[in-house]
Amino acid sequence: MPQPSAAPPAPAPAPEAAAPPRPRPPAVRATLVASAVALLLIAAIVLGSRLLxxxxxxxxxxxxxxxFLAFGVAYxxxxxxxxPPARRLFRQGWRSFFSPENFRTAPTALPRMIATYLGFQKFLGARSHARWAAHQLLFWGCLLAAVITFPLTWGWFTFTSGTGxxxxxxxxxxxxKVIGFDxxxxxxxxxxxxxxxAAGLVIAxxxxxxxxxxxxxxxxxxxxxxxDLIPLLALIVVSVTGLLLTFxxxxxxxxxxxxxxxxHMASVVFTLIYIPFGKFFHIVQRPAAVGMQLFKYTARQNDKIFTxxxxxxxxxxxxxxxxxxxTMxxxxxxxxxxTTYCPRCKRILRGGAYLTHVKRGFS
Structure with a gap:
C-alpha cells in the first residue's frame, strides 16, 4: 500500500523586527549632562587658576x-x-537664533530683545513701576555680585601689589595683567x-x-x-553678613x-545650592523666553497672522x-x-458648552 506522504515542514518563523532603541529616561540623561558640566567646571577652575x-x-x-550649582542647574x-512644551520652545528659539534669514531681515531684533526683555525687563513695568524698579535693583545687584564672586572664587581674578x-x-x-590702579x-x-x-542694591x-x-x-x-519668602530672606542674609564683614x-x-x-560663607553656600531647586531657577529659564520672543517676532514679520x-x-x-x-x-x-479661537470666543464656547451639557441636567 502506498505510504502517506510526510507533512511538509512548518515554515520558519519570520525574524522579528529589531525594536527601535528606547531613549534614555530624562533623569538618566540629565544626570549624564549635569556630571559632564560639573567636570568641565572643575577643569576650568584648575586651568583658569593656573593649575591652582x-x-x-x-x-x-x-x-x-x-x-554643585552647575550640576543642579544642568540637571x-x-x-x-x-x-514637550519646553523642548519645542527650546528648538524654535535656537532655530530662530541661527536663522540667516532672521539676521538679514531683522539684524537688531535679538540685541533689542536681550536689552529690553532680559536686561531691563520692560514687561514688568506694565504691572507696577515700583515692582519694576525693585526687580532692577535685585537683578543688577545679583549680576554684579556674581561677576565679582565667581571668578574670585575660582582663582581666575587676582589682585597683587607690586610694593607689598x-x-x-x-x-x-x-x-x-589687565589694569593697574591706586x-x-x-x-x-x-x-x-x-x-x-551689590549688597546695597540687593537689600533694597x-x-x-x-x-x-x-x-x-x-x-x-x-x-x-x-x-516665596526663603529666597528673599536668603538674599538679605547674604548681603547683610557681607556688609558686616566690611564693618x-x-x-x-x-x-x-x-x-x-x-x-556669610554658610549663607552663600546655602543660597547657591538652593538656586536650581527653588524660585531662583527662573533666572536660568528666562533666556529661553528671549528665544521664544524672537521666534514670535520674526514669524510676525514673515508670516500671516492666524485669525x-x-x-x-x-x-x-x-x-x-x-x-x-x-505640543497639545x-x-x-x-x-x-x-487653539484656533481667540480668547473671547473660547469663553463663549466654554459658556455654551456648560449651558448645553451641565445646566440641562438641572430642573
Missing amino acids: RNFDSALLPYAVATV RYTVWISA SGPGYEMRIWGF SASVVGWAMFHGLDL GAGYFLWRRMRDRAATTGQRFGY SEVFLHGGGYAFLAIL CRRCGEPVDTAPYIEGLRG RELHLEFDEF
Missing part, C-alpha cells in the same frame, strides 16, 4: 558650592527641556567694595519685595514660605570677623498656533482645535 597656583584655599567651600534644565603693601595694585585675569582712588575703592555696592530690592509680601493682600494669599574690618579692627566670615475661526479677529502667527497644537497633540490633549 592662584586658587585661594580659604574659598574652597564657595568653589565646591558653585560646582534641572535638561529635565525641563525634556518636556600698596597703594598700587594690579588686577590679573588668568595670570595676565587703591586710594575712586576706581580702587570701587574695585575693593564692589560687593558692598529684596527688602521691597519682602515688605510687599507682608502687606499686599494679593501677594499674601497665595505665597508659600519655602518658595568689622573698618570700624571694629577685625572684631568678630572670623564668626561673620563663617556665617479666529469664529469671529475672524487676529490670534497669533500661524507657526505659533501650529506649534501650540503640536504630543501631550495627548484631545482639544487642540481649541
Whole structure:
C-alpha cells in the first residue's frame, strides 16, 4: 500500500523586527549632562587658576558650592527641556537664533530683545513701576555680585601689589595683567567694595519685595514660605553678613570677623545650592523666553497672522498656533482645535458648552 506522504515542514518563523532603541529616561540623561558640566567646571577652575597656583584655599567651600550649582542647574534644565512644551520652545528659539534669514531681515531684533526683555525687563513695568524698579535693583545687584564672586572664587581674578603693601595694585585675569590702579582712588575703592555696592542694591530690592509680601493682600494669599519668602530672606542674609564683614574690618579692627566670615560663607553656600531647586531657577529659564520672543517676532514679520475661526479677529502667527497644537497633540490633549479661537470666543464656547451639557441636567 502506498505510504502517506510526510507533512511538509512548518515554515520558519519570520525574524522579528529589531525594536527601535528606547531613549534614555530624562533623569538618566540629565544626570549624564549635569556630571559632564560639573567636570568641565572643575577643569576650568584648575586651568583658569593656573593649575591652582592662584586658587585661594580659604574659598574652597564657595568653589565646591558653585560646582554643585552647575550640576543642579544642568540637571534641572535638561529635565525641563525634556518636556514637550519646553523642548519645542527650546528648538524654535535656537532655530530662530541661527536663522540667516532672521539676521538679514531683522539684524537688531535679538540685541533689542536681550536689552529690553532680559536686561531691563520692560514687561514688568506694565504691572507696577515700583515692582519694576525693585526687580532692577535685585537683578543688577545679583549680576554684579556674581561677576565679582565667581571668578574670585575660582582663582581666575587676582589682585597683587607690586610694593607689598600698596597703594598700587594690579588686577590679573588668568595670570595676565589687565589694569593697574591706586587703591586710594575712586576706581580702587570701587574695585575693593564692589560687593558692598551689590549688597546695597540687593537689600533694597529684596527688602521691597519682602515688605510687599507682608502687606499686599494679593501677594499674601497665595505665597508659600519655602518658595516665596526663603529666597528673599536668603538674599538679605547674604548681603547683610557681607556688609558686616566690611564693618568689622573698618570700624571694629577685625572684631568678630572670623564668626561673620563663617556665617556669610554658610549663607552663600546655602543660597547657591538652593538656586536650581527653588524660585531662583527662573533666572536660568528666562533666556529661553528671549528665544521664544524672537521666534514670535520674526514669524510676525514673515508670516500671516492666524485669525479666529469664529469671529475672524487676529490670534497669533500661524507657526505659533501650529506649534501650540503640536505640543497639545504630543501631550495627548484631545482639544487642540481649541487653539484656533481667540480668547473671547473660547469663553463663549466654554459658556455654551456648560449651558448645553451641565445646566440641562438641572430642573
